[in-house]
Amino acid sequence: MFQLSTLTVLLLMFCFYGLTFLVSLRVGRKEENVDGYMVSNNSIGFGMSAASMTATWIWAASFYAAATAGYKFGISGALHYGFWGALMILFIYPFGRRFRQLAPKAHTLAEIMHARHGRSSQMILAGSNIVGSLISLMVNFTAAGALVAVLSPLSFTHGVLIAGVGILTYTIWSGFRSSVLTDFGQLFAMIFAAVVIIPIIFFQLGGPEIFAQGMPKITPEQASFYSKTAILEQGAPYFVAVLAYAIGNQTIAQRLFAVREDLMKSTFVTATIGYASIVIGLGMLGFLALLAGIEPLDGDLNNLIPQMASTYLPPFAVGLFFIMVIGSLSSTADSDLSALSALVMTDVYGKNIAKGKPNPKTMLFVGRLTMVLATMLAMIFASMKLDILTMLIFVGALWGAIVFPVIASLYWERITNAAFTSAAIAGFVMFLVARFELLEMQGVVALFFELCASIGGGVVIGLMAFGFLGKRAGFVLGALAFMVFAPFAFGFLRDYPVLLSSLTAYGVSTVVCVLVSLRSNQTFDFDCINERVVAFHHDAEPDTVNGASPCPVSL
Amino acid sequence: MSSFALTAYVLIWPAIAATVMVTLCVSLWRDMRKAKRDGTDLV
Numbered sequence: 001m002f003q004l005s006t007l008t009v010l011l012l013m014f015c016f017y018g019l020t021f022l023v024s025l026r027v028g029r030k031e032e033n034v035d036g037y038m039v040s041n042n043s044i045g046f047g048m049s050a051a052s053m054t055a056t057w058i059w060a061a062s063f064y065a066a067a068t069a070g071y072k073f074g075i076s077g078a079l080h081y082g083f084w085g086a087l088m089i090l091f092i093y094p095f096g097r098r099f100r101q102l103a104p105k106a107h108t109l110a111e112i113m114h115a116r117h118g119r120s121s122q123m124i125l126a127g128s129n130i131v132g133s134l135i136s137l138m139v140n141f142t143a144a145g146a147l148v149a150v151l152s153p154l155s156f157t158h159g160v161l162i163a164g165v166g167i168l169t170y171t172i173w174s175g176f177r178s179s180v181l182t183d184f185g186q187l188f189a190m191i192f193a194a195v196v197i198i199p200i201i202f203f204q205l206g207g208p209e210i211f212a213q214g215m216p217k218i219t220p221e222q223a224s225f226y227s228k229t230a231i232l233e234q235g236a237p238y239f240v241a242v243l244a245y246a247i248g249n250q251t252i253a254q255r256l257f258a259v260r261e262d263l264m265k266s267t268f269v270t271a272t273i274g275y276a277s278i279v280i281g282l283g284m285l286g287f288l289a290l291l292a293g294i295e296p297l298d299g300d301l302n303n304l305i306p307q308m309a310s311t312y313l314p315p316f317a318v319g320l321f322f323i324m325v326i327g328s329l330s331s332t333a334d335s336d337l338s339a340l341s342a343l344v345m346t347d348v349y350g351k352n353i354a355k356g357k358p359n360p361k362t363m364l365f366v367g368r369l370t371m372v373l374a375t376m377l378a379m380i381f382a383s384m385k386l387d388i389l390t391m392l393i394f395v396g397a398l399w400g401a402i403v404f405p406v407i408a409s410l411y412w413e414r415i416t417n418a419a420f421t422s423a424a425i426a427g428f429v430m431f432l433v434a435r436f437e438l439l440e441m442q443g444v445v446a447l448f449f450e451l452c453a454s455i456g457g458g459v460v461i462g463l464m465a466f467g468f469l470g471k472r473a474g475f476v477l478g479a480l481a482f483m484v485f486a487p488f489a490f491g492f493l494r495d496y497p498v499l500l501s502s503l504t505a506y507g508v509s510t511v512v513c514v515l516v517s518l519r520s521n522q523t524f525d526f527d528c529i530n531e532r533v534v535a536f537h538h539d540a541e542p543d544t545v546n547g548a549s550p551c552p553v554s555l
Numbered sequence: 556m557s558s559f560a561l562t563a564y565v566l567i568w569p570a571i572a573a574t575v576m577v578t579l580c581v582s583l584w585r586d587m588r589k590a591k592r593d594g595t596d597l598v
Contacts, residue, residue: 027598040598045589047582048598054575075564177598184583191576195569202565208558215561274575281568288565 001150001297002310002318009152012319016326017166023185024170024178034360035537037175037367038107038342040258044180046266049259052183053271054278055331056251057089058190059136060143063282063325068301070286073230074222078283080235084242086276092246093268094467096256098410100264102526103533107346109253109406114351115532116409116524117417124424125406126347128398129250130340135395136251137336137378138386140329145382147325150306151318160382163326167333168375172368176254176338183335186327190278193324197309197317198281204312205292214291222290232496240456240502241396243463247406248399250339251332340374341367350536358536397435400505401427404459405513412517413524419516427509435501446494453500454489456507458482 069077103112114122141160148159171178221227259267297303309321345367350358405420439445462478493500590597
């Protein structure tokens with residue numbers, strides 16, 4: 001395999017992070033505004049925000065996983081990865097409009113939950129966001145280490161260290177504003193590389209001839225657009241995760257609060273198309289590798305893309321590929337750092353330590369300190385090479401258990417703090433039981449979990465329909481989905497623990513949330529959210545009616 | 556499926572990505588001009 005020299009790799013990384021740092025200096029301020037540090041000016045334009053959303057959503061794992069799907073599942077594999085991943089962006093849009101309408105000055109979703117319910121709901125959401133962002137940061141550092149180790153004589157640790165220090169250096173001063181500004185350049189590098197690399201590899205492999213030679217050699221399932229294996233093992237679990245990742249990811253929530261409100265729709269649609277085209281395109285390399293009969297190095301499918309790049313690309317294009325992957329992981333990692341700082345600044349320091357009256361200078365210090373600590377932790381975890389997949393599954397399930405409580409809390413006035421908290425805990429516990437088969441999945445137990453998962457399936461479809469088509473469509477399509485899904489689920493889903501457990505988290509959390517809420521007669525005035533969620537930098541006083549606030553102060 | 560259709564299926568994605576990039580570049584250029592004209596920050 002072709003390798004770049006140590007000097008070339010060091011020069012490429014130094015130039016990349018050096019240029020990014022210089023770009024970030026353009027938005028540096030002597031007196032940084034804490035709100036700007038977390039969500040910019042709430043009115044970023046279309047080009048910048050769509051590019052930032054796309055770049056953030058594409059991480060290094062997107063390339064490797066899409067190519068793996070293409071290699072394993074054939075013609076539809078890359079679609080089953082990239083299409084559903086892209087829909088995650090699109091599906092937060094209708095709910096995002098509601099979040100912006102209720103709390104235009106919000107910094108995090110957990111902050112809105114604090115205003116809606118109180119501390120326990122806020123900390124469940126903030127905690128899951130923090131764990132998710134930390135894992136994402138670690139995965140991106142791991143990818144940097146692996147890339148440097150495969151494509152150069154340098155070691156894994158060198159790659160992790162250079163990427164960690166480089167990303168922290170340009171993000172720490174201006175936080176989210178640096179992240180958004182540099183995302184544009186990073187996305188440009190990614191798209192340019194993808195546009196050049198995909199056709200070069202395709203024609204190096206023989207162009208259209210590869211289909212005549214390769215298609216007869218693959219299995220009928222791999223040659224079919226409607227492969228059942230691809231749907232059940234790749235598409236369906238990913239489809240279930242669509243809403244969970246959209247709600248649970250603070251990096252997207254931050255951009256949701258940062259974009260100019262009237263540009264939200266065009267931003268989300270463009271980011272969806274941009275993400276799909278880049279990731280599915282690179283996933284096609286896996287499909288081409290399958291047709292060409294290429295065996296992944298050491299049997300590790302993660303080596304597939306670097307292997308194809310180093311085998312079929314000329315040296316300059318290998319350099320481009322290197323920058324593409326570094327750009328993708330850096331744009332996500334700087335967004336994770338910004339997300340983590342916003343979560344700790346707002347939800348830990350602002351709402352819980354400073355009790356809603358933070359000192360802006362201390363708050364900024366807390367944000368920067370968070371970035372340094374998070375970078376150190378992620379570098380340590382990356383060097384330990386922990387089982388990332390298991391950790392991602394945990395976080396994904398936790399997010400699945402909070403999707404219904406979070407969304408319903410902002411539409412249904414009867415949901416209480418107790419309902420939110422008990423629903424999230426019950427959903428997560430039942431997920432653990434199903435995922436790790438703590439109870440034997442047979443007989444009545446298996447039927448019970450399949451019933452919960454069927455309800456979960458109805459909830460997923462119902463929420464998606466509700467987002468775009470309204471309440472009635474949500475109820476009707478959700479109920480229809482349950483009725484169609486349940487007969488297939490009984491006796492069948494127990495053999496697919498990933499899908500069963502994910503859907504169970506949705507189903508159980510929804511049932512518990514609804515039942516506990518119905519036991520209470522409490523109602524909530526949604527106007528109170530806007531009063532409680534305010535900018536930190538200005539000493540904004542709540543609107544009052546005859547000198548008294550209409551909403552009780554939430555601490 | 557014909558080789559032509561499969562070729563289009565593989566190469567359509569970089570073409571869409573390039574179109575998105577052009578759209579974003581034009582929008583950014585407009586945003587930069589507007590920010591300069593209004594004396595405001597881009598981010």
